[in-house]
Amino acid sequence: MKTATKPGAEPASSTGNHAPAITNDALRPPFSRERFVLCSGFAAIAGLTVLSARQIDFDLRALGGGFDDVANLLERMLPPELDDPPRVGELLVETLMMALLGTVLATLISVPLAFLAASNTTPHPAVHHAARMVITMCRAIPDLVFAVLFVRALGIGVLPGILALGLHSVGMMAKLFADAIEQIDEGPREAVRATGAGRLTELVSAVLPQVTPAWIGTFIYRVDINLRTSVVLGFVGAGGIGFALQDALRGLMYQSAMGIILVILLIIAAMEYLAVGLRRTLLDPASDGAAVPAVPGPSVRPPWTKGRTIRGLCAAATVAAVVLSVIHLDIDPLAPVKQFGDLVSVFGRLLPPSVEGLQDELLKAVGETLAIGLVATTAGAALAVPVGILAARNVSPSEYIYHSARVFILAVRAIPELILAVIFVAAIGLGPMAGAMALGVGTIGFLGKLVADSVEEIPGGPLEAVRATGGGWWNVLFSAVLPQALPQLTGHWLYMLDVNIRTSTVLGIVGAGGIGFLLMESVRTLNFDVAGSVILIIFIIVFAIERLSAWIRRLFR
Template sequence: MSRAVAERRTLPAPSGPGMAATVVVLAILGAGVWAASDLGINVATLVDSVGNAADFARRMFPLDFPSAGELLRLCGTTLAIVVSATLLSVLLSVPAAVLAAGNTTPNAAARVGSRAAIVLARAVPDVVLAIVFIRVFGLGSMAGVLAMGLHSVGMVGKLYADAVEQIDEGPRTAVRAGGAGRSQELASGVLPQVLPAFVSTALHRFDINLRVSVLLGFVGVDGLGFAIASAFRELDYRRGMALAFVVLVLCVLAELLSGAIRRALTRAPLSRARPAPGRISPPWTPSRVRRNVYGLVAALVVLASLWGAELSPAGFVDGLSRLGTTLGLFWPPETGGILPDLLTALWVTVKIALAATLLGAVLALPIGVLAARNVAPSPRVGAVFRGLIVLIRGIPELVLAVVFVVLTGLGEVAGTLALAVGAVGLLGKLVADSLEEVDERVENAVRATGATRWQVFASATVPQAAPAFVGHVLYQLDVNIRSATLLGIVGAGGIGFYLQNASRVLEFGVVTTVLLLVFALAMAVELIAVWLRRVAG
């Protein structure tokens, strides 16, 4: 037997699940290519839109901003709703996370029930919740706060539960050994460890809710989103794009501010806050002062938001009396005689999500690579591309959809391009983070052999980050399926058109059917992603 043959036989044979996972990933990639081709996403489509782009620019400029007083009112209302909704999600997610975490839940039934509630909150689109709550509580802030707050529990509750399960059990065990009760154990042994993660997640959700508020404005929630929707309905692009620019500025500022707060909280050296011998309280170090100032400012912002959102306890109680009747309108599910049309639109939604994910990944990969500090040619280049990612993330996808509808016309092309551009913001950030989190020892080992910068990148950096990148793409596909459903509200194709139309003509049973179809589709994608992560792990 030759040496070459012997060496080949010592190589591990590909496992069955591993081969199956590779086939599934390639199939999704091929489906994305086919979907983009079938939808007509090509260079010719973009070239044909150049004339429309020039016409749109003439109709958009100069931007028409409202008066300073009106602009401040709209910004204040939007921020008040978003802060109040984020606070509601945190208040609901903390007990849900304690019950959902395997190390803190009292029994298995409570854990399963809490996990199911968190999944359900994420599965029901916030726009559907807004439609329900607007019917219950009327137009205004209350519906937006409840819709965003309850939907946010799906993300915030899951991440909170994950943080609780990852704590160091040592402090908790020590508190329990001292005779502390369950509430004392949670407050002293669990909360201090998870507080930075809790704050970071809440700030991240605030960023998301700020962009979501634009979408909810199209179904009647007050604030900048409602003003943008009104302007676009009247074809007043100067006012609509001016307000969209204001939202972009708010989103970028929120991203930068929350990022600074997250870094300050997560990097604060807790060891310096230990009391000196003979003291019963820790010293007032600069780090402790900074954290307390953040806490005070946050409390003042929350109080101002609750006042600015004009939430009425009496109105809430009065609305609850109508909740049962309203929910009864949505059951049982009905097809309205258009089930074939719904299934066709659902298939279009799948194609939009696949094509947008593929295009977004292709665009996000080079941007994310150049934004990663350990890969970028220079710190300045990395900072520029990080800034570009923040800028793209700040543009609400619904605004992108409206723009592309004007440029390319009603239909699937507009929705695909809007989601593709929006995906660059999230995927670009995730790609950059994944590249920065690789094991530097592997890179150094390859570099020590005399490899060039690109050889190190290709043979050491990319192989380590590739599994995470596949996971991020699947997550983006899940996000795009949900987003493609909602972009149909503004004529960007897919099943969202039927969702909006059914709600307008009060066919709430059809709304429920659409919701169930989208839920089943999203769960299928989630199961595929979970299986792939298990195989990769």
């Protein structure tokens, strides 16, 4: 049998037969149909991005002339001040409690909805499609619009903010919950079914233990997102520290506004570190090693491992925090039921949708929104992908680079897009370019974290195989990392495009262009039928992106 010589080793004889040494060319993955589709897709995206940049007059040189305006704005905001620290502290606690309660509410709705939406647990295909449509609709309606509608129905306060966060979060959480269910190992289900257990026991004993880690990660991540979102909801009277920030900006008290912004950034950064710690503690596979003796009972019950015990204690602490938050915020859980008629009346005004007299304006706004989302996502990804790779512990060249990249991602993620939009509007004026710049910077933090997490989860075998051939860091990156991570990175890019298109509707509140300006104006002027049309358009766009993402996932299975 012929054997290949080790890289760099001398052959036994100059004339002896031996296999050729492995070269860098041999490390290149073969050109497959999937790679052809991806390359074609990337070429199309590049072309569309260029056209979109022209449509919104995207020109980085415009930032040069706006530095003086930004410098003047920052000069008026420094030194930061806190005029009423006790009030700011109270509103901050209120914001944290809103984020927690909104995420818990979304979880309670998402769990049964996910079982109905997952193809392997749904009772009927029609139910599956209906559940997926509900999930997409929750994601299509911006949280700010939910908040405005709930404020009109229930009045100013934290309850509209909690309901807005909860319903909008269902769009993300239920989708990820359902995806996790569809990826389970069916073996345990069949084993439980063989014992004669009912369907509910089958789901609780065989499905839940498999999806719980993924669900916990999604819950923690969503609390982090909702903390940022709750800051924006204060601008429409839905409670939280955003209300104080809005008062400061409206009153031109820029030093007070900067003080509040710094407090927000510190809390978001602290929440990020807390989320990382919780994920490591709750999702550490080593903690599920030794099983704690379980209470005698049916054999289908999962054992009480150390990890399960820790998760149980954290769940109990979360329940206690929820009860404390409801009491502290003086929330009536039955208020939505008592005022159900008002809710139906307000939301019912979105139907039937109408665009009479606004067809041309709406068409232009839709094109502008798509252009903003595409330019922001592509431009942000150009920096987010390399930074995310450097922030992956298994690929990063050194510990210093790893920690620096993680800190950079954290710092960028800590700044809400609405605040970025205000800064860019001050620098380059009203319009879509300010929105694209704000979303582009936000994409660096958001997508960078997703890239880093995805790269850290790829199998290490191919990386070690390339290193064993003498391949350097670049060989490992292009021959082992990117080929494995490319499907996930493509999915993340599409998800970011979805997020940016929806977020652009929020930035319209500060004049950052796109369909968001038309949406917010229609809500402010009580033209709810126009708002319904805008929401329907956003739903169609989000649904199309979701179908495209699902097709790409199937392509790489």
